[in-house]
Amino acid sequence: MLSLRSLLPASLLTIMIAFSPHVRADEEKLGVVATFSIIGDFATIVGGDRINLKTLVGPDSDAHVYEPRPADAIALARADVVLVNGLSLEGFLDRLIEASETTAEITVLTEGADILMDPNGGHYHYINGRSVFHATPTDPHAWQSVANAKVFIGNIARAFCSADAEGCPKYEANAATYHDKLSALDMDIRNAIADLPEDRRVAVVAHNAFRYFERDYGVTFLAPQGVSTESEASAADVASLIREIRERRARAVFSENITDARLVEQIASEAGLALAGPLYTDALSPADGPAPGYLELMRHNLNTLTDALNAD
Amino acid sequence: MLRQLAYTTGIALILSGTALAQDKHDDHEDVTRFRIFVGDHADPKVTAFDLDDPAKRWTFATTGQNKLYSVNDGSAIVAVQFEDDAVHFIKSGISVHAHGDHSDIEITEPSALQEVLTGPRPFHVIDHGGNVAINFDRGGYVEIIDAHELSHGELKTRRLPQARAHHGYAAPIGNGWVTSVASDAPVEGDSLPTRIGLQAIHEDGTPAGEVATCTGIHGEAFSGAYLATGCEEGILTVTAGQDGPVMQMLEYPGNLPAGETTGTLLGSKSMQVFLGNYGASGMVVVDPVDEPHFRYIELPFRRVDFVLDPANARYGYALAEDGTLHQVDVLEAKVSNSAKVTQPYSKDGHWNDPRPRLAMAGDEIIMSDPLAGVVRRISKDTLKENATIKVEGIPYNIAVAGGSGLVHDDNAKESHDHSHNDAHGHKHAHSHADDQIYKGYFEDGQIEARSLSDWEGDWQSVYPYLQDGTLDKVMAHKAENGDKSAEEYKAYYEIGYRTEVERITIDGETVSFFSEGVPHKARYVSDGREILTYKKGNRGVRFIFKKVEGDEAAPQFIQFSDHKIAPAKADHYHLYWGDDRAALLEEVTNWPTYYPSSLSADEIVAEMLAH
Numbered sequence: 001m002l003s004l005r006s007l008l009p010a011s012l013l014t015i016m017i018a019f020s021p022h023v024r025a026d027e028e029k030l031g032v033v034a035t036f037s038i039i040g041d042f043a044t045i046v047g048g049d050r051i052n053l054k055t056l057v058g059p060d061s062d063a064h065v066y067e068p069r070p071a072d073a074i075a076l077a078r079a080d081v082v083l084v085n086g087l088s089l090e091g092f093l094d095r096l097i098e099a100s101e102t103t104a105e106i107t108v109l110t111e112g113a114d115i116l117m118d119p120n121g122g123h124y125h126y127i128n129g130r131s132v133f134h135a136t137p138t139d140p141h142a143w144q145s146v147a148n149a150k151v152f153i154g155n156i157a158r159a160f161c162s163a164d165a166e167g168c169p170k171y172e173a174n175a176a177t178y179h180d181k182l183s184a185l186d187m188d189i190r191n192a193i194a195d196l197p198e199d200r201r202v203a204v205v206a207h208n209a210f211r212y213f214e215r216d217y218g219v220t221f222l223a224p225q226g227v228s229t230e231s232e233a234s235a236a237d238v239a240s241l242i243r244e245i246r247e248r249r250a251r252a253v254f255s256e257n258i259t260d261a262r263l264v265e266q267i268a269s270e271a272g273l274a275l276a277g278p279l280y281t282d283a284l285s286p287a288d289g290p291a292p293g294y295l296e297l298m299r300h301n302l303n304t305l306t307d308a309l310n311a312d
Numbered sequence: 313m314l315r316q317l318a319y320t321t322g323i324a325l326i327l328s329g330t331a332l333a334q335d336k337h338d339d340h341e342d343v344t345r346f347r348i349f350v351g352d353h354a355d356p357k358v359t360a361f362d363l364d365d366p367a368k369r370w371t372f373a374t375t376g377q378n379k380l381y382s383v384n385d386g387s388a389i390v391a392v393q394f395e396d397d398a399v400h401f402i403k404s405g406i407s408v409h410a411h412g413d414h415s416d417i418e419i420t421e422p423s424a425l426q427e428v429l430t431g432p433r434p435f436h437v438i439d440h441g442g443n444v445a446i447n448f449d450r451g452g453y454v455e456i457i458d459a460h461e462l463s464h465g466e467l468k469t470r471r472l473p474q475a476r477a478h479h480g481y482a483a484p485i486g487n488g489w490v491t492s493v494a495s496d497a498p499v500e501g502d503s504l505p506t507r508i509g510l511q512a513i514h515e516d517g518t519p520a521g522e523v524a525t526c527t528g529i530h531g532e533a534f535s536g537a538y539l540a541t542g543c544e545e546g547i548l549t550v551t552a553g554q555d556g557p558v559m560q561m562l563e564y565p566g567n568l569p570a571g572e573t574t575g576t577l578l579g580s581k582s583m584q585v586f587l588g589n590y591g592a593s594g595m596v597v598v599d600p601v602d603e604p605h606f607r608y609i610e611l612p613f614r615r616v617d618f619v620l621d622p623a624n625a626r627y628g629y630a631l632a633e634d635g636t637l638h639q640v641d642v643l644e645a646k647v648s649n650s651a652k653v654t655q656p657y658s659k660d661g662h663w664n665d666p667r668p669r670l671a672m673a674g675d676e677i678i679m680s681d682p683l684a685g686v687v688r689r690i691s692k693d694t695l696k697e698n699a700t701i702k703v704e705g706i707p708y709n710i711a712v713a714g715g716s717g718l719v720h721d722d723n724a725k726e727s728h729d730h731s732h733n734d735a736h737g738h739k740h741a742h743s744h745a746d747d748q749i750y751k752g753y754f755e756d757g758q759i760e761a762r763s764l765s766d767w768e769g770d771w772q773s774v775y776p777y778l779q780d781g782t783l784d785k786v787m788a789h790k791a792e793n794g795d796k797s798a799e800e801y802k803a804y805y806e807i808g809y810r811t812e813v814e815r816i817t818i819d820g821e822t823v824s825f826f827s828e829g830v831p832h833k834a835r836y837v838s839d840g841r842e843i844l845t846y847k848k849g850n851r852g853v854r855f856i857f858k859k860v861e862g863d864e865a866a867p868q869f870i871q872f873s874d875h876k877i878a879p880a881k882a883d884h885y886h887l888y889w890g891d892d893r894a895a896l897l898e899e900v901t902n903w904p905t906y907y908p909s910s911l912s913a914d915e916i917v918a919e920m921l922a923h
Contacts, residue, residue: 067536095582240840
C-alpha cells in the first residue's frame with residue numbers, strides 16, 4: 001500500500017510525458033518572477049506555457065509603494081529567472097532579494113533601453129492625499145516608449161533562453177511575433193498623434209509617468225511637483241500649475257489607475273478643464289478591464305488621450 | 313540689459329559642468345558606525361560607546377533604571393524609567409538618512425537633552441510616522457513627541473488624553489490615532505484596570521470609532537502598511553483606510569497550542585511581516601495578508617528576549633533561558649541555527665530581574681550579559697562571539713544607533729549663519745539650527761510659504777570680493793578641508809558667484825537691481841515655490857516671485873535659495889533671475905550670492921571662515 005502511494009505521482013508523470021509532451025507540470029516549467037503587471041504580461045507573451053509566472057505587484061497597484069510579503073520572498077527563492085524594471089522603480093526589490101537568498105538571475109529589462117534622465121531627480125506619487133517623492137536620477141517609466149518595450153521583450157527572450165535552452169526557439173519566435181505587434185502599435189500611435197492638431201497636444205496628469213511618451217510621440221504632459229491635496233500650503237503650487245496650464249493651453253486633465261483622483265479633480269476644477277481618464281501608467285487593469293495587457297494599455301491610453309484632447 | 317545677464321549665466325552653465333550649488337559635498341567616504349547605549353540594572357545611568365572604539369565612553373545620569381528605545385532611525389534614544397516617573401532623551405549623535413540610491417551618515421558626540429519628561433509611570437513607546445508616543449500608564453494620557461525636533465535636541469510635545477489610565481499605548485495610523493482602551497470596571501487598591509480593546513481616536517481624545525475587541529491588549533508593532541497588536545483572541549491588525557483605521561482580528565488558529573497568547577510583537581522593516589512571542593517558549597510569524605496568518609515555532613527553552621534583523625527580513629534572533637541563541641528563519645518559520653552564547657538565565661523570578669537583552673547592529677547581534685558585566689558582539693551569520701566589551705555595573709537594557717552611509721566633508725558648509733534665528737524674534741517653524749534642512753534633507757510637509765519680506769534689506773554681491781582676492785583666504789581654508797586646491801575652489805566659485813548685479817535692495821514688494829550703479833526697479837509678488845532635487849539626492853526649495861510692473865530691464869522672475877524652507881530672515885541668499893521660470897530651475901551652477909551691504913569685506917570673510 002505504502003509503495004503504491006509513492007508510486008502514483010511518478011506513474012502519472014510518466015503518462016503525462018508519454019502522451020502529452022506539450023503539457024508540462026508546474027515544477028518542470030521555468031520559474032519566473034515578474035515584479036509588476038506590465039512585466040508579467042511581457043513574460044507571458046514570451047514564455048507562453050513554458051513558464052510558471054508569479055507577478056508580485058498586481059493590476060492597478062503601484063510598485064513604488066508596494067510592501068513586499070513573505071510569499072514574495074518565497075517565490076523569489078524558488079525562481080529561475082527574476083524580471084525587474086530597474087531604475088529604482090521597485091524600491092522593495094533589494095531587501096526582498098536579500099531575504100529570499102535567491103540564486104536566480106536578476107534580469108534588468110531597462111538595460112539597453114533608451115533611458116531619460118530626470119532633471120528633477122525624481123517624481124511624485126499621490127497616495128491617500130499625500131505626495132510621496134520618488135527619488136531617482138533616471139525616469140523609470142521606460143515602457144511608455146514602445147521602442148523601449150521592444151528592448152524589454154528582447155531582454156526577456158535572452159534571459160529565458162539562457163535559463164532554458166530547450167525552449168529558446170519558442171521564446172524567440174514569440175518575441176518576434178510580438179515585436180511586429182509592437183511596431184504596428186508604434187505606427188498607430190504616431191499616426192493618431194499626427195492627426196491631433198498641434199495646439200491640442202498638452203495634457204495634465206498627477207504623476208508624470210509619460211516623459212517617454214512625450215519624447216517619442218510629442219504629446220506634452222504637465223504635472224504638479226510636490227503638491228499634497230490636504231496641505232493648505234500647497235495652494236501656491238497648484239496655482240502655479242494652473243498658470244502653466246493656461247499658458248500652455250492644456251486641453252484636459254487625466255486621472256490614473258494607480259493614483260487616487262482627488263488631486264486631479266481639484267486641478268481640473270480650478271483650471272476649468274474636463275477630467276478624463278483613467279490612463280494606465282504603472283500597472284495593467286484587471287483581466288476584465290480595458291488594459292489587461294500592454295498592447296491594450298497603450299491603445300486605451302492613446303484613445304483616451306486623443307478623445308479628450310480633441311474634444312471641444 | 314538684465315536679460316542679457318541671464319544669458320551670460322547660461323554660458324557659464326555650459327562652461328562649468330561642475331557640481332550643483334547645494335551639492336558641494338565632494339568629499340565623501342563610506343562609513344559604518346554603530347553606537348551602543350546601555351542602561352544599568354541598578355544605577356540610574358546610561359553608558360554609551362562606539363563599537364569601533366569601545367574604550368571611549370559617554371555616561372548619562374538619569375533618575376532610575378532605564379528601558380531604552382532607539383527612535384527616528386536611531387537619531388535619538390528615549391530612556392524610559394517607569395518606576396521613577398521620568399523619561400530622559402539622548403541625541404545619539406549618529407543619524408542615517410536614506411536618499412534613494414545611497415545613504416548619508418552624520419556622526420557627532422551624543423548629548424543628553426536637558427529637558428526631562430516627568431509623569432506617572434511612563435511605559436510603552438511607539439516610534440512611527442514622525443511621532444514618538446509615550447504612554448503614561450497612571451496618567452491616562454500619551455505624550456506625543458515630534459521625532460524630527462527631537463533629533464535636533466528639542467522636546468516638542470503634545471498630549472493625547474485617554475478615557476482611563478491603563479498600561480497601554482496610542483499609535484498614529486494614517487491621518488489619525490488608535491489607542492488601547494481600559495475596562496470601566498472598578499479596581500482593587502492601586503492596580504491598573506484590565507484592557508478590553510483598541511479604538512480610533514482624535515488627537516484631542518474624542519473617539520473616532522467603535523472599540524474593537526482585543527482582550528488584554530498588549531504588544532504592538534508596525535510593519536509595511538500594518539499595525540499589529542496582541543490580544544487574547546488573536547492578533548488585531550490595523551491599516552489606514554480612506555475613512556479612518558480599518559481593524560481586522562486574526563484569530564489564533566487551532567493548530568497553535570491552546571491557552572497561550574501573543575504579548576510582544578516586532579515588525580520587520582524590510583518585509584511586511586511580524587514576529588511575536590506565543591507563550592513562554594513559543595514564537596509566531598504573523599503574515600497580516602496571506603494565509604496562513606500564523607506559523608508557530610517552538611524553542612526548546614523559555615525565551616528571554618528576541619529581535620528582528622532590520623537589514624535582512626529573513627532572520628530573527630531569540631535568546632533562550634539556557635543561554636542558547638537561536639536564529640529564527642521567518643520565511644520558513646523554523647529555527648535555522650543555534651549556539652550557546654552565555655550562561656543560563658532562568659526565567660523563574662521577576663520579569664525585571666537582570667537578564668540579557670538583544671539588539672542588532674549591522675552584521676552583529678549585540679547582547680547585554682548583566683551577570684558577566686559585559687556586552688557581547690555576536691556574528692549574525694555564525695552565532696560566534698566576535699568580541700566582548702566590559703561595561704561597569706550591571707549592563708541590562710540596550711539600544712543601538714547607527715548604520716552605514718556616506719560622510720560628507722564639512723567644507724561644504726560654506727558661509728552660512730545657521731545659528732538660532734529666534735533672537736531676531738521671527739516666527740517660523742524651524743527656527744533652530746537645522747543642519748539637515750540646510751543641507752537639503754527635509755520632508756515636503758516642512759516647507760512653508762515665504763514672503764519677500766524675508767529678504768528685505770540692502771544686499772551686496774560677494775563676486776567682487778572673489779575677483780579682487782579678498783576671498784582667497786576662504787578658498788585656502790576650503791582647500792585645507794576639501795578635495796580641491798584653493799585655485800580649483802576659486803574657479804568653482806568664479807562660476808558660482810559670477811554676476812553683473814553688484815547690489816540689490818528689497819523694500820516691501822519693490823526689488824532694485826544695481827548694475828554699474830544703475831538701478832532697475834520692479835514690483836514682485838509671490839509665484840509659489842519649486843522643490844529641486846540635486847544629483848546627490850538632497851533637495852532645495854526655490855521661492856519664486858514674479859514681476860507685476862516696473863522697468864523693462866528687470867527680470868520677469870526671481871528665485872531665492874537660501875537653504876531655508878520656511879519663513880525666516882535670510883542672512884545671505886543665492887538669487888536666480890530671468891524671464892523663463894522653468895528654465896531658471898535648471899540653472900544650478902551659477903548662483904549669484906548676496907550678503908548684507910552693512911557687512912565689510914573683512915566681516916564677510918570672517919562669516920565665511922566661521923563655518
